[in-house]
Amino acid sequence: MKEIAKYGMMEISLPRTSQTQEIIPEATFTLGNQRVRVRGFSENEDRGRVRFMPMAEGEWRYEMTWGEEKTQGAFLCAPAACHGPVRAEGCHFRYDDGARFLPIGTTCYAWIHQEEQVIADTLKTLEAAPFNKLRMCIFPKSMMYNQNDPAFYPFEKNAAGGWDVSKPDPRYWTHLDGCLQALERLGVEADIILFHPYDRWGFSQMAQRDNLAYLDYAVRRLSAYHHVWWALSNEYEFSFKKTLADWDQFGELIAREDPYHHLISAHNWITPYPKRPWLTHVSYQGANPRDAFQIRVEYELPVLVDEIGYEGDIEPFWGSLSGFEFMHRVWTATAFGCYAAHGETFHREDEVLWWSKGGKLYGQAPARLLFLKEILESLPGPMEPSCLGVVQDPNGLFDSANPFILNILKNTNEKGQKKILEEQTLPIGVHPDYKLIYQERAARSLMTLQLPQNGKYRVEIIDIWEMTRKLSAENVHGEIRVGLPGKEGIALLITRLSGDPLN
């Protein structure tokens, strides 16, 4: 009996007949009282195929029908070789098997559309890099540094020269399968961008009927990959052809048709996509981690700052961050309880920039993301933001019993409150067992900490750029003064050794 690991992919098929031409193949998989109906795909291929991801061990039985064609059989679902699909839990993530997923994402929008050598370079780079999630587009990308055409397109053209979404090009989709399988082997989640505006071929201009047909096909074909995430958009507001109602239809279709309930997001240009029942997390574009923090508070969902700006030196504002500025933003987002993703845009005459085409990395951020990842992995659980910050109050003016200050805070308008958040707070992530205080660009030489009186705590000083983690104080409690190196990019990590929790 065929053996498939839990979260692996079982594919079954039937040969095409004239009668099955316009019918979608389907199958039912059963294990005990579990019964999963799955739709497959056949468009433009010589077999009808159904893919299934078993999420429980044991002997699964299946029946597949395609018009009047039928087949049935069984396979053994063996213990998992991976952790399964990633799920949102609160404002964080876990794999389906309960293991923590700490996203260290990156972006190579059009890596699958490049020449073989570049694709091979990308995979080799990913193998050595800290990333466990990759944003990537189904459709090719047209933009600065993206003048080349791909070898294959997702669909064949119709007689009028437009895209015939009923005729997926098997070469394209087979290639995509290969790319997804390569990511799977590397343990990298594939955050698949289904629509994006940077287009010169017409994919962003298709009719909504065609959009939905394409999406339905993609879901039938790709859902059974455990590591697939559905990213409806890159910059939904920039896809001028589509309305919010169109985007909602996409989200609703996937939520309805994906049997495994993979994560679904809709990435913005300026304004975060509105909260929807099908939205599992926020894929946010924005340079300011405090905005991400506010969205987290509002949406009560995980916030991935998938575009916080890229390490690089090209002309656009989003692609010219120094390595330090990039890492500074990442740590700020992290201590606000969000997750920021990487991208790299160093100018190259060959136009192979990581952010879009993949290839190689040249920056200083990846090593420092690994350092961050190792610190996060060393912590017993995710942090929640504690935006009390550090308002210095030498004269007790902020005493909350002070009616004047209460009055000021009450009367400060939204602009003023935003200013207080921007200037007078620090990103502080808390957990019962630890507290991470990221000092941002402040170059303090000292800081006073109010630790619980009842307990013993350790204080470490992290230099986010030099990648050092040094013990500052051990077995301390109550009010202590910590010496700091008086430079930008310093974090304090306080760990509970015993006693009262830190959150």
Place this chain on the structure above:
Amino acid sequence: MKEIAKYGMMEISLPRTSQTQEIIPEATFTLGNQRVRVRGFSENEDRGRVRFMPMAEGEWRYEMTWGEEKTQGAFLCAPAACHGPVRAEGCHFRYDDGARFLPIGTTCYAWIHQEEQVIADTLKTLEAAPFNKLRMCIFPKSMMYNQNDPAFYPFEKNAAGGWDVSKPDPRYWTHLDGCLQALERLGVEADIILFHPYDRWGFSQMAQRDNLAYLDYAVRRLSAYHHVWWALSNEYEFSFKKTLADWDQFGELIAREDPYHHLISAHNWITPYPKRPWLTHVSYQGANPRDAFQIRVEYELPVLVDEIGYEGDIEPFWGSLSGFEFMHRVWTATAFGCYAAHGETFHREDEVLWWSKGGKLYGQAPARLLFLKEILESLPGPMEPSCLGVVQDPNGLFDSANPFILNILKNTNEKGQKKILEEQTLPIGVHPDYKLIYQERAARSLMTLQLPQNGKYRVEIIDIWEMTRKLSAENVHGEIRVGLPGKEGIALLITRLSGDPLN
């Protein structure tokens, strides 16, 4: 005949008699058809004095009366030895004689309240520093690093232990006169803060009647200094005892009683003081130069960012800026057409920190402020902000004829518009003869410039930290590409050699 330079100070007096006890001395100064009535001061002193600043050359005559006491005389007003009081002009400043005033301010709140040696150090430091304006308080300061008491207080105490504003302490005011005269010799404008909240002696708690009496005295005593500016407040919202109506009374009193119409501001904590007829400029506290820019647009007044944060390493967020971060903010404010002031807060065990007590400077900013000052002085006039910025638009999406993009921009809410301003614009100051493009923290290796076709222009690259100014291109026009060093803190200075203006 006594000779006083134009903008100098003529002081006349009469001896006290029992009859003049509660009367304010007055004088009339005449030159041709100019006739200036001036009120003097006598409180708690043995003579009644009237101070006068002549603003025109020639033989002035005067008559002074104090009750039934009278004196008269004449003096010759000789050519000026300085440029006179600073005036607001548009969003910039000029001296009374028309010379440009480019404020490079600093802050030593309580310098006059320190020991003689510290005061001497302060003056010595100022002599070698680039500053031409100093924020300083009348009242002593109580705060972290400010635990010492001054030698003198502005008033004597009454029987109940409160301050008797009808009895100024001549020792205090004579000391203040000496300090102001020392600043005058150094060419430093004295931006006098009349009220502030950091107080443990009761000056911030006085009744409004007493506030007005004190203010009236200060105006009568100090107005004749050409280099005096009136700063009503430090952080008006923090003076919980005072209402906005109280502050308005202060502004109205000064505007009415100061014969020379010195500059008047009211410095904020969070929210800028509302626009008022008597408000000559905005003394703004805020870390974000874009906020200052927006206030400039709204108020149509000069905006001095008098607290943009201080170079230092102490615990508060406002006192822990790296030298680079501080200079970065200053250049950003500058290219937005505003003026940012200096302050320094390096922790010292002797608690003599420049920001409050004066003394010595230890930071890296002053040399770089001098570099900025020299560049600004080399330019033919002040710049106006051109906040078009550099929105990269590789697919022409921002084409203003594009109805979709117009719709997006129209429908983007205030938060979205703020985000666009924050992320997608660059501070660019323009003048017919030059354009200053400050790249902020962007680490570009290249930039495309659209220069006028009709003309010849020079492009220089300024490194704000290394203090270099290098020629990049000469006699260029139209679209050119400029190589940049790929690091933070770079400015481009484009100069018109001939042809079309750059604004």
